[in-house]
Amino acid sequence: MPVITLPDGSQRSFAGPVTVAELAADIGPGLAKAAVAARVGDRLVDTSHRLEADAEVAIITARDEDGLEIIRHSTAHLLAQAVKQLFPGAQVTIGPVIEDGFYYDFAFDRAFTPEDLEAIEKRMAELAEADLPVHREVMNRDAAVTFFRGIGEEYKAQIIEEIPADQEISLYGQGEFKDLCRGPHVPRTGLLKAFKLTKVAGAYWRGDARNEQLQRIYGTAWADSKALKAYLRRLEEAEKRDHRRIGRDLELFSIQEDAGGGLVFWHPHGARIRRVMEDYWREQHTRAGYELLFTPHIALEDLWHTSGHTDFYRESMYRPMEEDGQPYQLKPMNCPFHVLVYKDKLRSYRELPMRWAELGTVYRHEMSGALHGLMRVRGFTQDDAHVFCQEEQIEEEVLRVLDLTLEMLGDFGFTQFEVNLSTRPEKAVGSDEIWEKATKALQGALERKGLEFILDAGGGAFYGPKIDLKIEDAIGRKWQCSTIQLDFNLPERFEMEYVAASGERRRPIMIHRALLGSLERFFGILIEHYEGRFPAWLAPVQAVALNITDKQADYVDSVAKTLNNQGFRVDADLRNEKIGFKIREHTMQKVPFLLVAGDREKEAGSLAVRSRSGEDLGSMSIDDLGKFLARQVAMRGRSVMED
Template identity: 55%
Template sequence: MFAVRLLDGAVRQFDHPVSVAEAAAHISPKLAKAALAGRLDGALVDTSTLIERDAALTLITDQDKEGLEILRHSSAHLLACAVKELYPEAQVTIGPVIEEGFYYDFAYARPFTPQDLKAIEQRMRALTQADQPISRRTVSRDHAVQYFKGMGEHYKAEIVASIPDTEEIKLYSQGSFTDLCRGPHVPSTGRLKYFKLMKVAGAYWRGDARNAQLQRIYGTAWASRQELDAYLRRLEEADQRDHRKLGKQLDLFHLQDEAPGMVFWHPKGWTLWQQIERYLRARLDASGYQEIRTPQMMDRLLWERSGHWQNYREQMFATESEKRDYAIKPMSCPGHVQVFNHALRSYRDLPLRLAEFGACHRNEPSGALHGLMRVRGFVQDDAHIFCTEDQVIAETIAFNTLALQVYKDFGFTQIDIKLALRPTLRAGADAVWQRAEQGLREALTACALRWEERPGEGAFYGPKVEYHIKDALGRSWQCGTLQLDFVLPERLGAEYVAEDNSRRRPVMLHRAILGSMERFAGILLEHYAGALPAWLAPVQAVVLTVSEGQAEYARQTEQRLKKQGFRVEADLRNEKIGYKIRAHALQKIPYLLVVGAKERASQTVAARARGGLDCGVMRVDAFIEKLRDELKVLNGF
């Protein structure tokens, strides 16, 4: 006899081995029908997994996060099965789950077309209707290699060959299709009902541009028709909010092949940039930061001492002059340590907060570049706090307060906190990492924050707190970071004179609130669908004439508003007023001030807010006060 303990504390006794599915049936036939997988003593398993001893069992359904991931992973296998049935010459490679969906990479002689995608999706639906059982078997590494080679699946054989001998090799089969996978998977293809194929894109084998190019088919899968339809509606809305389209429509910026991943800012776009920077600079100044500027390019030897050359070289641009090797900075940290080291620092100088709007360059793969969201040349709102270990908690609380206020001012109120822990490739001893990770945990606790831990995702020199903001569509964007670093100060010789006159290493807190300024501008554009708040809008108001008779009054009103510091234009074109209103509405101008003969005579304006809202006829002074009140976010401190 053995006992299976359930999540609710109930216990079931069995005198013979039972599968997870059979155990579920003893618990509740309804729950057994809904179960996609199980968690057995903490490990995710298929419902076919046998239980032969005392164990704790949790059933996983499509209402669980793990259940949705299993649905999506099984959908990736369903996609591969359909492709192999329709195009037997295609070779399968990898098919992982991604956020809100999945993809599978294929090697195939010709490009897949939109018609191919329709045919593949139809075959996937036929496979779900057939409700084929999905089975698992464990094989030896050599057997799996020979199996896939015999099928002509050379990519899959290469994957198997790279798996360590200590790892179990599992093969999953449905119908005539067999794939390598860790699992678990749904019990049968009939569980996969709500999916859609989205697009085809290029990809390199193992993500290396030196390898063969593959075709990546993206799809999405959900637990219900309602969730799938809602997701597709969000995609449609996201497409309308695409910052690249808005950048062109609103004449903000452009990108071109001569400078891949570098942004050409137009006057209106640069005005938006300046408002973001002006606001943040004022916040930093009020929070005790000192702004500095460090070189764009520094000797390779400094980057070797910092550890970047060994751990970050592939993403760095390098150059040479007079037989010296240089790197263009991908981040500002080593430069800030040089400023700290340039003077003899005392414990009385700490915490020292050094900030820089630092221009950085990173050699991102060309295929990963995406408008403002993924670039090669960007500016970080970078800062480094040099402090004692006793000051870490206070500085973390201060930074957290500042970051949350900044996000709120920009219109973001939903913030998720993640704690990224030590990666495989890292500098510093494990004891130092343990100290740093525990220090951040204590600091987050002091901030009264809840957080999710992410093993393996820290920077190479220290763990980091990540701030993920949610936009109007519920999408999450990782912007702010706070990294606790004991390593870099030691590598670069930073020290201060302690109260007892001894020399000690400072703790270094790397922190950013917006992250990349370019990316944050793109997030703002998509969050507001281009209809930026008045304090950020490149043009805050336009004065429009009904006829030529109001031209002089319109110019006077424009100049009067400009003298108050507002960004205003006058539209004196000899066009119908309805035409001009529509044109500026498409430009998402916050306020349109219409002046006709009556307004000129009464020295007033007929104000219209964005969206067609009639604000009524008012004197110019009254409008000035109204607009000034909206700009208090920028001018309120």
């Protein structure tokens, strides 16, 4: 007689085994109707799952995070079913859940059109309305290969052939459609009520450009139509803020395919912003007690064997290059280089903690299908740093990193965060004792800083626990940028030591930390956060001085030179164009301030100042204008004028 314990602590007893669906019905008809799955202990299961023994059970609905993911996965199957009904010659490949939605890749002999997407979405709605029951069945591997090959699904057969022969294969079916999946899935298609197909794009089979081209249909799914409409509004806003379009319009950067995909070319205006970011980064780190390093871009491949990267990271590394019979490797990480600097001599406990930072360019072999503007590239500069310390210094050093992180992110205009604390996974290096000390140190630093956090049990790296900060941008999207990771692995692999106060040799603790992540990706986030309207301290051109007629040309030119000599980035537009035309053009370029001079301003030694939003800020003398710009720059991203 199973006894089921519910999340509120209440219990229900049954005379014999019951399904999750029957349990939900016993609790109430509303829950029975809304149930999409259940969590039994730590495991997600279908509503058809039988409960045969005592268990802790939580019924999952579309309102739950797990439920929403199941809704999205089930909607991906609904998409595949609709495509197969409308285009029987299409082959299905994979259809995973992604952030805010899902996609499914198809092999088809022609490109899907916008009209096709409309027809597919309409058929999906019809299938949802039909409220088809969804059922799970199990096959052995060879039978599953035979089944999918028999219905012409060669890609599915390839996937299954790579699964061990003794492993059960689960299939989910609805109507005539069956798909390979671990599940769980919704019990019926009628629970899929709020979805939208968003776009179609090219993709390569298994993400490899050497393989055949597929078509990827993207979609989104939500618990209800209200949430869907809110998301679609955010999507429209995100399209307006797309950093690739804004970067092109403002001539900030480009990805030159002639040089290879995923490689960023910083144009003059983008390079100005990068220089400001780098100068600020170095200044802040120097103030925070870091020494700056510069390390090479390549090293002997043996270094990456020692660090373990060739064991765990080979697919993201470029192939070695041969020189004098020895293989050299482009660096995917800066960490081993900092370790070598540490090992250059024997260290004493009196030298610890040691804080070393580097804007180090690294190279990752990303698949072409994964590249995305500045957000996913093959060569990028990490704002990397490593702290080498003793065990008892961990909490204080983590607190220092948090202080610096929050200060810097605030200066860039980010004040809302989601904080995650990730603990020991099943496979890990280091003793239980040091893991417990390290995790407590991270938690202690977060609590001392007054930061609420989400515990990600088992989500740490194999080499240590970590803190991740996700910044929230102007339209509510979260971006993973800052991370603080403790490492017991590299000090062991490289046999790092310091001489303790007792005279014995000990291993230091290594703290990996990045505050911005990579300059390229962070710049892309900044572009979208500000929609290209950078605060004055970051703007590539902080102000443009404009003459109304040729009579003021020399005056305007001298004003621009004076302000530039004061350290501001000011251009002079002396073209023989109407003032309204010039104002519109520089407003479109999102220049923060426009400085206009006619005869009256020239006579008075002043300028009429207006913001890019069109606000009249009045006339200012050159001295007052310099003070005004200095105040705007000093505010950084913490308080900018309304646009």
